[in-house]
Amino acid sequence: MNLIFTILCAFPIGYxxxxxxRALLVYLFLDCFVFTYQTxxxxxxxxxxxxxxxGGHTQRNMAFDGKPLSYGAVNLxxxxxxxxxxxLAGRMREQWAGRAARRDVIGVD
Incomplete structure (x- = not known):
């Protein structure tokens, strides 16, 4: 779920x-909700x-086998x-805007 959100929404938010x-804050804010819901x-x-x-658990003792750490690492x-x-999207937007601005300038000799 978190991966799908990142693939579908991160680039458009940045663009x-x-x-x-602000784009980074919007992404992190929305990602917090997705991560919380997923978890x-x-x-x-x-x-x-x-x-x-x-992993599995017993009634009284929970075996710690590293899966919670790997889950956190993957989500990080x-x-x-x-x-x-x-x-990347913000940088590409700036580059594309710069190219468009250079094309709009008419040189007068």
């Missing part, structure tokens, strides 16, 4: 929201016995990639 810092959904499934996201990488896409 259409100005300035770049709460996975935790609810895990409590009901699913072992897909965080996705968020950093999304921030990179936001910055």
């Amino acid at each position: 259409f929201v100005r300035p770049r810092g 709460s959904t996975l935790v609810m499934e895990w409590v009901q016995g699913s072992e897909e996201a965080f 990488i996705i968020a950093l990639a999304g921030m990179g896409l936001v910055f």
Whole structure:
């Protein structure tokens, strides 16, 4: 879910929201909601016995096998990639605007 949001929304947010810092804040704000929803959904499934996201658990002792850390690391990488896409889109918008402005200038000799 977080990956889909990043792929579909990070570049358009970076391209259409100005300035770049505001675009980054918009992306991070929306990503926080997506990440929270994704995590709460996975935790609810895990409590009901699913072992897909965080591994299995027993009634009293929860085995720590590194899956929660890997889940956090993967989502951190996705968020950093999304921030990179936001910055890339802002930079591309500036370059395209600069090229368009140079084409509009008429030289008079």
